[in-house]
Amino acid sequence: MVLSSTPGDDERRPLPDPGLIRPYVDEPGGVDDRPDERPSGSNGAPPYPEPSGVRPYLLTGGRVRPVDASLEIEAQVKTTSAGRADAVRLAYEYRDIVLLCAQPIAIAEVAARLGLHLGVARVLTSDLIEAGYLAVRRPDAGLHQNKKIIERVIRGLQAIR
Amino acid sequence: MDSKPSVDAGNPKLQPPYPQLLDPRSERGPGESGDRSGQPPLPVKIVVAGGFGVGKTTTVSVISEIPLLTTEAAMTEVAAHIDRTGHVPEKTTTTVALDFGCITIDEEIKLYLFGTPGQDRFGFMWHDLTQGALGALVIVDTRRLEDCYAAVDYFEHHDIPFVVAANRFDGRLEHHLEDVRWALAVSDETPLISFDARQRRSVRDALLSVLHMSLARAEYSSVVG
Structure with missing residues (x-):
């Protein structure tokens, strides 16, 4: 082109x-x-x-990278009150996502549950985060080296019978 | 008498159902408040890697509290060409692209398990997948050790804590673990375990050995600086 x-x-x-x-x-x-x-x-x-x-990327207006390109696939998103209020005004996939995320779920879950390509889900959720329709919680930097967090995960897994 | 209701509100079919696309720069900015109740949980993840048919899907689904999810079914066609499950008896489902499950650890932490094929051709996805991972479980089928080479190479090269876990198909291993270690040429520090992907506790223990590696790595890093 x-x-x-x-x-x-x-x-x-x-x-x-x-x-x-x-x-x-x-x-x-x-x-x-x-x-x-x-x-x-x-x-x-x-x-x-x-x-x-x-085609998939037409859903994203031709963009292939999200607004925040580093948004992790496990990052948690949850619909805000603004998102709930404006859901009916949103178009197609945006609305589906806002309705889906009443409970916090991962970006990868958004993709899986709506049948979207992972990259597309990332772009669309990024848009919604930027617009204030989704709250996001990303893994903190250095999380994988955080002993307290790892120990908590160990304890949580040990509780599984 | 004409009881037919009049249609004067305009034909809804002609009304655009979604009059405007979301404009990211519209009224509300990012700092929008009012949803402080219940912050989303903190996500952590462990990668479950290995070749086709080694038991990744079983491993994740046996311990996940949600039904296994898959993001990209379009990979099925690609998989069909390189899948070698014809060599593996009693394998009925094939792992495509990326499937995953999750476990609620406590009121704040959610653990995600991402299962991924270890083939080189999926390399583009691996950075996304492994970035920030606590560690990785590399599952091997001792009849096809070479299928896990790509995964082992990757985790060694990127300094990601990992454990090699031989799946006991039908409760037995084709080779002794020490032979497996020799064949894979992994360091003595890398734990090599055997487990049963169909048993929840066995999977739990395999994941715990990954986390002990993660913890050892974190302690080492905090000492070395």
Whole structure:
């Protein structure tokens, strides 16, 4: 894909129909009102063929790295009161996630329970964390070398019969 | 008399069901308050590694308090080409991509067990998987020792505490543990145990030996600095 183009290119080429890129926002009146996060040069891309279906990364608006790229797969997320209040306003997977996380679960669990690719779940949960719809608890740095924590895990496992 | 209800509220089918996508920069910022009750638990994890058909899935599911979850079923097709379970009798399910379970340790800590195929081709996933892990359990089938080489290499190279655990299929091992140690060329400090993936207590004890390695590593690090 052409990622850079001169202003002259933009003037000459017609804009592609955004509905062809992200089919699921192409509802009547349902246009994407977010500021465009794609590189501006993508305007110069040639028209796309009719899509055969929604591919996983279209759910993430084309982003493949989460807002916070280091979000661990075991990080716990839980819906906030704001998330509960706004759930009905959210689109598709965002809403599913907010409804799913009434009890805290791991990012990997979000992926598994909603049938999402792990990378997609990570991007979408990151968005929701940033928007304040999910609270997150990540493993502290150095946790795996924390003797007190390890000893607690040992005691917890020993209790299993 | 016309009892037909009038439809004047507009055809709901024409209304966009989700008028706007979430805008991350909308009204509410990250510091949103009001949900202080019940902070999410602190997650810790142990990686359960090994080749196809060695008993990872059984190991995780026998001790997990939730039914085993799988993230990426799309790997099945890839797995079909390299899976060698044809060589292993009585293997009916295949581990695909990443499956996992969890154990509530206490009111604050939740332990996750991530099972992963040890093949080189899944290497891209391993950093995510092992980052911050307390340790790893490398399961071997003594009939196919070579299947765990990739996992052993990885944990040695990344200095992650691990234990090699030979799964006793049908309650027996094909080789003596010392022969296994010799074949794998793991250091004498690396514990080599045998266990039964179908027995919860046996799995618990295998995980405990991993945690004792983690603890020894943590103590060593705190002394050395």
